[in-house]
Amino acid sequence: xxxxxxxxxxxxxxxxxxxxxxxxxxxxxxxxxxxxxxxxxxxxxxxxxxxxxxxxxxxxxxxxxxxxxxxxxxxxxxxxxxxxxxxxxxxxxxxxxxxxxxxxxxxxxxxxxxxxxxxxxxxxxxxxxxxxxxxxxxxxxxxxxxxxxxxxxxxxxxxxxxxxxxxx
Amino acid sequence: xxxxxxxxxxxxxxxxxxxxxxxxxxxxxxxxxxxxxxxxxxxxxxxxxxxxxxxxxxxxxxxxxxxxxxxxxxxxxxxxxxxxxxxxxxxxxxxxxxxxxxxxxxxxxxxxxxxxxxxxxxxxxxxxxxxxxxxxxxxxxxxxxxxxxxxxxxxxxxxxxxxxxxxxxxxxxxxxxxxxxxxxxxxxxxxxxxxxxxxxxxxxxxxxxxxxxxxxxxxxxxxxxxxxxxxxxxxxxxxxxxxxxxxxxxxxxxxxxxxxxxxxxxxxxxx
Numbered sequence: 001x002x003x004x005x006x007x008x009x010x011x012x013x014x015x016x017x018x019x020x021x022x023x024x025x026x027x028x029x030x031x032x033x034x035x036x037x038x039x040x041x042x043x044x045x046x047x048x049x050x051x052x053x054x055x056x057x058x059x060x061x062x063x064x065x066x067x068x069x070x071x072x073x074x075x076x077x078x079x080x081x082x083x084x085x086x087x088x089x090x091x092x093x094x095x096x097x098x099x100x101x102x103x104x105x106x107x108x109x110x111x112x113x114x115x116x117x118x119x120x121x122x123x124x125x126x127x128x129x130x131x132x133x134x135x136x137x138x139x140x141x142x143x144x145x146x147x148x149x150x151x152x153x154x155x156x157x158x159x160x161x162x163x164x165x166x167x168x
Numbered sequence: 169x170x171x172x173x174x175x176x177x178x179x180x181x182x183x184x185x186x187x188x189x190x191x192x193x194x195x196x197x198x199x200x201x202x203x204x205x206x207x208x209x210x211x212x213x214x215x216x217x218x219x220x221x222x223x224x225x226x227x228x229x230x231x232x233x234x235x236x237x238x239x240x241x242x243x244x245x246x247x248x249x250x251x252x253x254x255x256x257x258x259x260x261x262x263x264x265x266x267x268x269x270x271x272x273x274x275x276x277x278x279x280x281x282x283x284x285x286x287x288x289x290x291x292x293x294x295x296x297x298x299x300x301x302x303x304x305x306x307x308x309x310x311x312x313x314x315x316x317x318x319x320x321x322x323x324x325x326x327x328x329x330x331x332x333x334x335x336x337x338x339x340x341x342x343x344x345x346x347x348x349x350x351x352x353x354x355x356x357x358x359x360x361x362x363x364x365x366x367x368x369x370x371x372x373x374x375x376x377x378x379x380x381x382x383x384x385x386x387x388x389x390x391x392x393x394x395x396x397x398x399x400x401x402x403x404x405x406x407x408x409x410x411x412x413x414x415x416x417x418x419x420x421x422x423x424x425x426x427x428x429x430x431x432x433x434x435x436x437x438x439x
Contacts, residue, residue, distance in 0.1 A: 020215075021222040024278075027413065030352070031280050050181050058188045066208045067215050068278065069285035069321060072195035079192065083185045130196050132282055132349075 004045055012060060015040050020067040023155075031144065034152040035074075037064060038123050039159055041081050042116050046102065050086070057082035070131065077127040081119050088118045116156055117149075124149045199283065209314050209321050210276060210287045216319030220289050223275040227416065234416050241305040267382055268422040270295055275319075279412045282349035284324040286310060288418060291318040301381040301421040307409035308332070308387050309418055311380055326352055326412055334387055335375040336364070342375045345387060345406065352412045354391065357404040364402070366393050372406050379426040 015037040024033050040060060044053060061078030065071050089097045092115040093107055104112060124145045132141050176183065195205065210219065272294075276287035290296050292315050300312040302322050310322040310330070323330060326347050334345040334357055343359040357372055370390045376383035388406040396403050423429075 017218070020218070025226075027280060030413075033280055051184055054181065054184055054188065058192075062192075062208075066212070067210055067218075068281075069204065069210050069287075070281060070283070071199045071205050071208055072192035076189055076192035076196065079185065079188050083181070133196075133200055 008044065008056075011040060011043060012056070016060065016063055016067070019064055024068055028151065029147070032148050032151050034148060034155050035120075035123065035127070036152060036155050036159065038078075038081070038120050038152060039116075039156045041078070041085060041119050042156065042160060046089070046097075046104075053085075054079060054082045073127055073131050076130065077123045080126055081123045084122060085119070088115060088122075092118065112160070113153075113157060116160065117153055120149050120152050120156065121145075124152070204285060204313050204321065204323070206314060210285065211291065211314045211316040211319040211321040213316065213318070216275070216287065216289070216291075216316065219275040219287055220319075223273065223289070227273070230414070230416060233414075237305060238417070266424050268295075268424060270300075270420040270422070272296075272320075272418050272420055274415050274418055277413070277415055279324070279326050279352040282328050284326045285313065286322040286324050286415075288320050288322060288420075289318070290420070291316050291320050293317050295422075296320050296420060297422065299380055299426070301385075301423075302418050303381075303385055303421065304410055304415055304418050306386070306411075308374060308381065308385050309410060309415065312420065322418075324412070325355055325408075332381070333375040333377040334372050336360070336366070337371040337373045337384070339364070342377060343402075343404075345372070353408060355388065355406045355408055357390075357406050358396070358401065360402045360404060362395060362400055362402060366390060366402065366404070368392065372404075379423050379429045380421075382421065382423070 019035065019037045023036050026033055028034075037060065041057065044056075057078040058075055061075035062072065064074045068074075092111050093102070096102055096106065128141045128144045128148075132144075195208075199205070210216065270290060272288040272290040274286055275289050278284040278286060286302075286309070288296075288302070296312060296315050298312055298315055302309040302312060308325060310324040310327070311332075312320050313323045314321045325332060325345065326349075328347060328349050330345075330347055332345040333342060335342045341360055341364045343357045345355055345357050347355050360366070368390050372387045372390065374381040374383060374385040374387060386409050388408040388410075391405045391407040393402050393404040395401070
Protein backbone atom coordinates (compact mmCIF):
# COMPACT_ATOMS: atom_id res chain seq x y z
CA UNK A 1 0.00 0.00 0.00
CA UNK A 2 2.75 2.38 1.03
CA UNK A 3 4.71 1.72 -2.13
CA UNK A 4 1.63 2.54 -4.23
CA UNK A 5 1.38 5.97 -2.61
CA UNK A 6 5.08 6.61 -3.11
CA UNK A 7 4.88 5.43 -6.71
CA UNK A 8 2.00 7.78 -7.43
CA UNK A 9 3.73 10.77 -5.82
CA UNK A 10 6.79 9.96 -7.91
CA UNK A 11 4.67 9.76 -11.06
CA UNK A 12 2.90 12.99 -10.17
CA UNK A 13 6.15 14.97 -9.87
CA UNK A 14 7.73 13.35 -12.90
CA UNK A 15 4.69 13.92 -15.10
CA UNK A 16 4.47 17.58 -14.08
CA UNK A 17 8.15 18.10 -14.91
CA UNK A 18 7.92 16.19 -18.18
CA UNK A 19 4.80 18.07 -19.23
CA UNK A 20 6.11 21.50 -18.31
CA UNK A 21 9.71 21.22 -19.44
CA UNK A 22 9.43 18.93 -22.44
CA UNK A 23 5.95 18.56 -23.89
CA UNK A 24 4.80 22.17 -23.47
CA UNK A 25 7.78 23.30 -25.53
CA UNK A 26 7.40 20.78 -28.35
CA UNK A 27 5.19 22.97 -30.57
CA UNK A 28 5.04 20.15 -33.10
CA UNK A 29 3.68 21.47 -36.42
CA UNK A 30 3.48 24.88 -34.76
CA UNK A 31 0.46 24.18 -32.60
CA UNK A 32 0.55 20.66 -31.14
CA UNK A 33 1.64 20.41 -27.53
CA UNK A 34 0.63 16.90 -26.42
CA UNK A 35 -0.68 16.69 -22.86
CA UNK A 36 0.86 13.41 -21.82
CA UNK A 37 0.10 13.88 -18.15
CA UNK A 38 -3.37 12.49 -18.91
CA UNK A 39 -1.71 9.09 -18.53
CA UNK A 40 -1.77 9.73 -14.77
CA UNK A 41 -5.51 9.03 -14.80
CA UNK A 42 -4.85 5.79 -16.65
CA UNK A 43 -2.16 4.65 -14.24
CA UNK A 44 -3.86 5.69 -11.03
CA UNK A 45 -4.98 2.65 -8.96
CA UNK A 46 -8.33 1.38 -10.14
CA UNK A 47 -9.83 0.63 -6.75
CA UNK A 48 -9.28 3.78 -4.80
CA UNK A 49 -10.98 6.50 -2.86
CA UNK A 50 -12.81 8.51 -5.49
CA UNK A 51 -12.80 11.78 -3.59
CA UNK A 52 -9.04 11.60 -3.02
CA UNK A 53 -8.50 10.80 -6.69
CA UNK A 54 -10.49 13.89 -7.69
CA UNK A 55 -8.54 16.16 -5.35
CA UNK A 56 -5.22 14.74 -6.58
CA UNK A 57 -6.26 15.23 -10.22
CA UNK A 58 -7.39 18.75 -9.52
CA UNK A 59 -4.01 19.51 -7.93
CA UNK A 60 -2.14 17.95 -10.85
CA UNK A 61 -4.02 20.09 -13.33
CA UNK A 62 -3.71 23.16 -11.17
CA UNK A 63 0.07 22.87 -10.81
CA UNK A 64 0.46 22.51 -14.56
CA UNK A 65 -1.78 25.55 -14.97
CA UNK A 66 0.41 27.63 -12.70
CA UNK A 67 3.46 26.63 -14.72
CA UNK A 68 1.96 27.31 -18.11
CA UNK A 69 -0.09 30.40 -17.10
CA UNK A 70 -3.36 28.85 -18.29
CA UNK A 71 -5.05 29.26 -14.99
CA UNK A 72 -7.53 26.48 -14.15
CA UNK A 73 -7.95 25.11 -17.68
CA UNK A 74 -5.94 21.97 -16.98
CA UNK A 75 -7.45 21.77 -13.50
CA UNK A 76 -11.06 21.64 -14.66
CA UNK A 77 -10.26 19.24 -17.50
CA UNK A 78 -8.37 16.86 -15.17
CA UNK A 79 -11.05 17.09 -12.49
CA UNK A 80 -13.75 16.15 -14.98
CA UNK A 81 -11.72 13.23 -16.31
CA UNK A 82 -11.22 11.98 -12.75
CA UNK A 83 -14.92 12.32 -11.98
CA UNK A 84 -15.95 10.53 -15.16
CA UNK A 85 -13.37 7.75 -14.96
CA UNK A 86 -15.62 5.08 -13.35
CA UNK A 87 -18.29 5.65 -16.01
CA UNK A 88 -15.73 5.37 -18.82
CA UNK A 89 -14.33 2.21 -17.25
CA UNK A 90 -17.72 0.59 -17.07
CA UNK A 91 -18.23 1.51 -20.72
CA UNK A 92 -14.88 0.09 -21.83
CA UNK A 93 -14.48 -3.00 -19.66
CA UNK A 94 -18.14 -3.95 -19.16
CA UNK A 95 -19.24 -5.83 -16.06
CA UNK A 96 -15.73 -7.17 -15.49
CA UNK A 97 -14.90 -3.85 -13.90
CA UNK A 98 -17.31 -4.59 -11.01
CA UNK A 99 -15.36 -7.66 -9.87
CA UNK A 100 -13.06 -7.44 -6.92
CA UNK A 101 -9.97 -8.87 -8.62
CA UNK A 102 -10.24 -6.73 -11.74
CA UNK A 103 -6.99 -5.45 -13.17
CA UNK A 104 -5.61 -4.38 -16.54
CA UNK A 105 -4.09 -7.83 -16.93
CA UNK A 106 -7.41 -9.42 -17.86
CA UNK A 107 -8.39 -6.85 -20.46
CA UNK A 108 -7.57 -6.70 -24.13
CA UNK A 109 -5.28 -4.16 -25.77
CA UNK A 110 -8.22 -2.65 -27.68
CA UNK A 111 -10.14 -2.08 -24.46
CA UNK A 112 -7.21 -0.29 -22.86
CA UNK A 113 -6.58 1.94 -25.86
CA UNK A 114 -10.29 2.82 -26.03
CA UNK A 115 -10.18 3.70 -22.35
CA UNK A 116 -7.14 5.92 -22.85
CA UNK A 117 -8.63 7.52 -25.97
CA UNK A 118 -11.85 8.41 -24.14
CA UNK A 119 -9.93 9.95 -21.23
CA UNK A 120 -7.91 12.03 -23.70
CA UNK A 121 -10.97 13.02 -25.72
CA UNK A 122 -12.88 14.33 -22.70
CA UNK A 123 -9.81 16.12 -21.37
CA UNK A 124 -8.89 17.82 -24.64
CA UNK A 125 -12.44 18.71 -25.59
CA UNK A 126 -12.96 20.50 -22.29
CA UNK A 127 -9.52 22.08 -22.31
CA UNK A 128 -9.69 23.59 -25.77
CA UNK A 129 -13.33 24.68 -25.65
CA UNK A 130 -12.66 26.54 -22.42
CA UNK A 131 -9.37 27.90 -23.69
CA UNK A 132 -10.93 29.42 -26.79
CA UNK A 133 -14.44 29.88 -25.36
CA UNK A 134 -16.14 30.94 -28.54
CA UNK A 135 -18.65 29.13 -30.74
CA UNK A 136 -17.35 31.09 -33.74
CA UNK A 137 -14.08 29.18 -33.51
CA UNK A 138 -15.76 25.77 -33.41
CA UNK A 139 -13.67 24.39 -36.25
CA UNK A 140 -10.47 25.64 -34.67
CA UNK A 141 -11.43 23.87 -31.43
CA UNK A 142 -12.12 20.61 -33.28
CA UNK A 143 -8.86 20.86 -35.18
CA UNK A 144 -6.88 21.41 -32.00
CA UNK A 145 -8.72 18.65 -30.10
CA UNK A 146 -8.14 16.01 -32.78
CA UNK A 147 -4.62 16.95 -33.79
CA UNK A 148 -3.37 17.26 -30.23
CA UNK A 149 -5.48 14.31 -29.09
CA UNK A 150 -4.00 11.92 -31.64
CA UNK A 151 -0.43 12.88 -30.74
CA UNK A 152 -1.23 12.56 -27.04
CA UNK A 153 -2.81 9.15 -27.62
CA UNK A 154 0.22 7.87 -29.53
CA UNK A 155 2.62 9.11 -26.85
CA UNK A 156 0.48 7.78 -23.99
CA UNK A 157 0.16 4.36 -25.61
CA UNK A 158 3.92 4.28 -26.01
CA UNK A 159 4.45 5.29 -22.40
CA UNK A 160 1.91 2.80 -21.07
CA UNK A 161 3.66 -0.06 -22.84
CA UNK A 162 7.14 1.21 -21.95
CA UNK A 163 6.51 1.71 -18.26
CA UNK A 164 3.71 -0.74 -17.64
CA UNK A 165 3.02 -0.84 -13.87
CA UNK A 166 3.27 -4.62 -13.48
CA UNK A 167 5.25 -6.07 -16.32
CA UNK A 168 5.64 -9.79 -16.33
CA UNK B 169 -32.03 16.39 9.12
CA UNK B 170 -30.75 12.83 9.05
CA UNK B 171 -31.99 12.52 5.49
CA UNK B 172 -30.26 15.68 4.37
CA UNK B 173 -26.98 14.48 5.85
CA UNK B 174 -27.45 11.09 4.23
CA UNK B 175 -28.19 12.78 0.95
CA UNK B 176 -25.03 14.88 1.12
CA UNK B 177 -22.94 11.89 2.16
CA UNK B 178 -24.33 9.83 -0.65
CA UNK B 179 -23.55 12.40 -3.30
CA UNK B 180 -20.38 13.72 -1.71
CA UNK B 181 -18.32 13.07 -4.82
CA UNK B 182 -20.73 15.04 -6.96
CA UNK B 183 -20.65 17.88 -4.46
CA UNK B 184 -16.85 17.83 -4.37
CA UNK B 185 -16.79 17.86 -8.16
CA UNK B 186 -19.17 20.81 -8.37
CA UNK B 187 -17.21 22.73 -5.76
CA UNK B 188 -13.81 22.26 -7.41
CA UNK B 189 -15.24 22.77 -10.89
CA UNK B 190 -16.82 26.03 -9.79
CA UNK B 191 -13.51 27.30 -8.43
CA UNK B 192 -11.66 26.50 -11.65
CA UNK B 193 -14.47 27.81 -13.83
CA UNK B 194 -14.38 31.16 -12.04
CA UNK B 195 -10.61 31.33 -12.53
CA UNK B 196 -10.94 30.40 -16.21
CA UNK B 197 -13.56 33.04 -16.90
CA UNK B 198 -11.53 35.63 -14.99
CA UNK B 199 -8.44 34.82 -17.03
CA UNK B 200 -10.39 35.55 -20.21
CA UNK B 201 -11.29 39.09 -19.29
CA UNK B 202 -9.12 40.35 -16.46
CA UNK B 203 -5.45 40.47 -15.69
CA UNK B 204 -3.44 37.34 -15.02
CA UNK B 205 -3.83 36.00 -11.51
CA UNK B 206 -1.45 37.70 -9.15
CA UNK B 207 -0.94 34.68 -6.89
CA UNK B 208 -0.84 31.79 -9.33
CA UNK B 209 1.51 32.46 -12.21
CA UNK B 210 4.82 31.15 -13.46
CA UNK B 211 6.84 34.04 -12.04
CA UNK B 212 6.72 32.43 -8.59
CA UNK B 213 9.86 31.12 -6.98
CA UNK B 214 9.35 27.39 -7.53
CA UNK B 215 8.07 27.50 -11.11
CA UNK B 216 10.60 30.19 -11.98
CA UNK B 217 13.57 28.21 -10.71
CA UNK B 218 12.43 25.04 -12.46
CA UNK B 219 12.07 26.92 -15.74
CA UNK B 220 15.43 28.61 -15.18
CA UNK B 221 17.23 25.30 -14.72
CA UNK B 222 15.44 23.92 -17.79
CA UNK B 223 16.53 26.97 -19.80
CA UNK B 224 20.09 26.56 -18.51
CA UNK B 225 20.26 23.23 -20.32
CA UNK B 226 18.43 24.17 -23.51
CA UNK B 227 20.14 27.53 -23.96
CA UNK B 228 23.33 25.77 -25.09
CA UNK B 229 21.64 24.50 -28.23
CA UNK B 230 21.16 27.90 -29.80
CA UNK B 231 24.38 29.62 -28.77
CA UNK B 232 25.85 29.99 -32.26
CA UNK B 233 22.68 31.52 -33.68
CA UNK B 234 22.28 33.77 -30.65
CA UNK B 235 25.87 35.02 -30.92
CA UNK B 236 25.40 35.82 -34.57
CA UNK B 237 22.28 37.80 -33.74
CA UNK B 238 23.98 39.77 -30.97
CA UNK B 239 26.97 40.59 -33.16
CA UNK B 240 24.58 41.77 -35.86
CA UNK B 241 22.88 44.04 -33.37
CA UNK B 242 26.21 45.39 -32.13
CA UNK B 243 27.21 46.11 -35.70
CA UNK B 244 24.00 48.07 -36.25
CA UNK B 245 24.43 50.03 -33.02
CA UNK B 246 28.07 50.84 -33.83
CA UNK B 247 27.02 52.11 -37.23
CA UNK B 248 24.53 54.41 -35.55
CA UNK B 249 27.15 55.55 -33.07
CA UNK B 250 29.84 56.36 -35.66
CA UNK B 251 27.40 58.22 -37.87
CA UNK B 252 26.06 60.44 -35.10
CA UNK B 253 26.05 63.90 -36.64
CA UNK B 254 26.53 66.05 -33.58
CA UNK B 255 29.15 64.66 -31.27
CA UNK B 256 27.77 66.50 -28.28
CA UNK B 257 28.27 64.54 -25.08
CA UNK B 258 25.19 62.55 -24.14
CA UNK B 259 24.12 62.81 -20.53
CA UNK B 260 25.14 59.67 -18.69
CA UNK B 261 23.78 60.83 -15.36
CA UNK B 262 21.03 58.32 -14.66
CA UNK B 263 18.65 60.97 -13.39
CA UNK B 264 18.72 62.72 -16.76
CA UNK B 265 17.75 59.92 -19.14
CA UNK B 266 14.09 59.14 -19.60
CA UNK B 267 14.45 55.45 -20.54
CA UNK B 268 16.29 52.76 -18.59
CA UNK B 269 17.10 49.38 -20.14
CA UNK B 270 17.52 46.03 -18.35
CA UNK B 271 18.55 42.86 -20.18
CA UNK B 272 16.98 39.52 -19.33
CA UNK B 273 16.78 35.96 -20.58
CA UNK B 274 13.57 34.26 -21.61
CA UNK B 275 13.10 31.05 -19.63
CA UNK B 276 9.64 30.07 -20.83
CA UNK B 277 8.23 30.83 -24.25
CA UNK B 278 4.69 30.19 -25.41
CA UNK B 279 2.93 31.05 -28.67
CA UNK B 280 0.35 28.33 -29.19
CA UNK B 281 -2.44 29.25 -26.80
CA UNK B 282 -4.78 32.22 -27.33
CA UNK B 283 -3.37 33.94 -24.23
CA UNK B 284 0.37 33.59 -24.23
CA UNK B 285 2.52 34.56 -21.28
CA UNK B 286 6.31 34.43 -21.23
CA UNK B 287 8.57 34.12 -18.20
CA UNK B 288 11.90 35.93 -17.82
CA UNK B 289 14.71 35.51 -15.31
CA UNK B 290 14.75 39.02 -13.84
CA UNK B 291 12.47 40.29 -11.11
CA UNK B 292 11.92 42.90 -8.46
CA UNK B 293 15.45 42.50 -7.07
CA UNK B 294 16.90 43.45 -10.46
CA UNK B 295 14.65 46.47 -10.84
CA UNK B 296 11.84 45.02 -12.96
CA UNK B 297 8.45 46.65 -12.41
CA UNK B 298 4.96 45.97 -13.69
CA UNK B 299 4.10 47.51 -17.09
CA UNK B 300 7.63 47.76 -18.38
CA UNK B 301 7.93 47.25 -22.13
CA UNK B 302 9.75 44.13 -23.38
CA UNK B 303 11.55 44.10 -26.74
CA UNK B 304 14.19 42.06 -28.54
CA UNK B 305 16.82 43.29 -30.96
CA UNK B 306 14.32 42.71 -33.80
CA UNK B 307 11.22 44.25 -32.37
CA UNK B 308 8.51 44.42 -29.80
CA UNK B 309 7.65 41.43 -27.59
CA UNK B 310 5.22 42.34 -24.81
CA UNK B 311 4.56 44.03 -21.49
CA UNK B 312 5.58 42.90 -17.98
CA UNK B 313 2.51 41.68 -16.14
CA UNK B 314 3.53 40.10 -12.83
CA UNK B 315 6.78 40.47 -10.92
CA UNK B 316 8.18 38.27 -8.17
CA UNK B 317 11.53 38.64 -6.44
CA UNK B 318 13.64 37.02 -9.14
CA UNK B 319 11.29 36.29 -12.05
CA UNK B 320 8.57 38.04 -14.02
CA UNK B 321 5.81 37.08 -16.44
CA UNK B 322 5.34 39.00 -19.66
CA UNK B 323 2.06 39.35 -21.53
CA UNK B 324 3.12 38.58 -25.08
CA UNK B 325 1.79 40.60 -28.02
CA UNK B 326 0.43 37.19 -29.01
CA UNK B 327 -2.30 37.49 -26.39
CA UNK B 328 -5.94 38.20 -27.13
CA UNK B 329 -5.87 40.78 -24.31
CA UNK B 330 -2.89 42.62 -25.74
CA UNK B 331 -3.55 46.09 -27.17
CA UNK B 332 -0.58 48.24 -28.16
CA UNK B 333 -0.46 51.66 -29.70
CA UNK B 334 1.21 51.47 -33.12
CA UNK B 335 1.61 53.61 -36.21
CA UNK B 336 2.85 53.46 -39.78
CA UNK B 337 6.50 54.48 -39.88
CA UNK B 338 7.22 58.13 -40.71
CA UNK B 339 3.55 59.10 -40.57
CA UNK B 340 1.27 60.04 -37.72
CA UNK B 341 -1.53 57.58 -38.38
CA UNK B 342 -2.09 55.67 -35.17
CA UNK B 343 -3.88 52.39 -34.62
CA UNK B 344 -4.03 49.52 -32.14
CA UNK B 345 -2.04 46.36 -32.51
CA UNK B 346 -4.08 43.31 -31.45
CA UNK B 347 -3.87 39.57 -32.00
CA UNK B 348 -6.74 37.38 -33.22
CA UNK B 349 -5.16 34.13 -31.95
CA UNK B 350 -4.66 32.56 -35.36
CA UNK B 351 -1.05 32.71 -36.48
CA UNK B 352 2.02 33.41 -34.37
CA UNK B 353 3.88 35.14 -37.20
CA UNK B 354 1.13 37.69 -37.65
CA UNK B 355 -0.55 40.42 -35.60
CA UNK B 356 -3.37 42.75 -36.61
CA UNK B 357 -3.38 46.54 -36.75
CA UNK B 358 -6.85 48.09 -36.53
CA UNK B 359 -8.35 51.58 -36.44
CA UNK B 360 -6.30 53.03 -39.29
CA UNK B 361 -8.72 55.31 -41.24
CA UNK B 362 -9.42 54.40 -44.88
CA UNK B 363 -8.03 57.62 -46.31
CA UNK B 364 -4.51 56.61 -45.31
CA UNK B 365 -2.47 55.48 -48.32
CA UNK B 366 -1.13 51.99 -47.55
CA UNK B 367 1.43 49.90 -49.39
CA UNK B 368 2.16 46.23 -48.76
CA UNK B 369 5.60 46.10 -47.15
CA UNK B 370 5.27 49.34 -45.16
CA UNK B 371 6.89 49.18 -41.74
CA UNK B 372 4.79 49.37 -38.59
CA UNK B 373 6.41 50.80 -35.45
CA UNK B 374 5.21 51.63 -31.94
CA UNK B 375 3.48 54.95 -31.55
CA UNK B 376 4.31 57.61 -29.04
CA UNK B 377 0.92 57.51 -27.36
CA UNK B 378 1.75 54.97 -24.69
CA UNK B 379 3.97 55.57 -21.71
CA UNK B 380 5.25 51.98 -21.92
CA UNK B 381 7.19 51.88 -25.19
CA UNK B 382 9.33 54.63 -26.67
CA UNK B 383 8.33 55.74 -30.15
CA UNK B 384 9.61 53.97 -33.29
CA UNK B 385 10.37 50.48 -32.01
CA UNK B 386 9.92 48.16 -35.00
CA UNK B 387 6.96 45.76 -34.98
CA UNK B 388 6.61 44.34 -38.47
CA UNK B 389 5.63 44.96 -42.07
CA UNK B 390 2.21 45.12 -43.73
CA UNK B 391 1.42 41.78 -45.31
CA UNK B 392 -2.12 42.47 -46.50
CA UNK B 393 -4.93 44.86 -45.70
CA UNK B 394 -8.66 45.24 -46.26
CA UNK B 395 -11.50 47.38 -44.99
CA UNK B 396 -13.50 46.31 -41.93
CA UNK B 397 -17.28 45.77 -41.81
CA UNK B 398 -18.11 49.45 -41.49
CA UNK B 399 -15.88 50.23 -44.50
CA UNK B 400 -14.27 53.15 -42.71
CA UNK B 401 -11.20 51.59 -41.12
CA UNK B 402 -8.55 49.18 -42.31
CA UNK B 403 -7.80 45.77 -40.85
CA UNK B 404 -4.12 45.24 -41.50
CA UNK B 405 -2.22 41.98 -41.15
CA UNK B 406 1.25 42.74 -39.85
CA UNK B 407 4.02 40.22 -40.34
CA UNK B 408 6.13 40.44 -37.19
CA UNK B 409 9.89 41.04 -37.36
CA UNK B 410 10.38 38.81 -34.33
CA UNK B 411 10.42 35.07 -34.77
CA UNK B 412 8.18 34.50 -31.76
CA UNK B 413 9.10 30.81 -31.63
CA UNK B 414 12.79 31.48 -31.15
CA UNK B 415 13.60 34.15 -28.57
CA UNK B 416 16.40 34.06 -26.02
CA UNK B 417 17.62 37.50 -24.95
CA UNK B 418 15.20 40.34 -24.29
CA UNK B 419 15.44 43.95 -23.12
CA UNK B 420 13.11 45.61 -20.65
CA UNK B 421 12.45 49.30 -21.06
CA UNK B 422 11.48 51.49 -18.17
CA UNK B 423 10.05 54.90 -18.84
CA UNK B 424 11.25 57.13 -16.01
CA UNK B 425 8.48 59.61 -16.68
CA UNK B 426 5.71 57.05 -16.62
CA UNK B 427 4.64 57.74 -13.04
CA UNK B 428 4.39 61.45 -13.70
CA UNK B 429 2.43 60.90 -16.92
CA UNK B 430 0.02 58.55 -15.18
CA UNK B 431 -0.53 60.90 -12.25
CA UNK B 432 -1.25 63.70 -14.66
CA UNK B 433 -3.66 61.57 -16.66
CA UNK B 434 -5.46 60.39 -13.54
CA UNK B 435 -5.86 63.99 -12.40
CA UNK B 436 -7.23 65.06 -15.76
CA UNK B 437 -9.83 62.30 -15.96
CA UNK B 438 -10.99 62.93 -12.40
CA UNK B 439 -12.03 66.48 -13.13
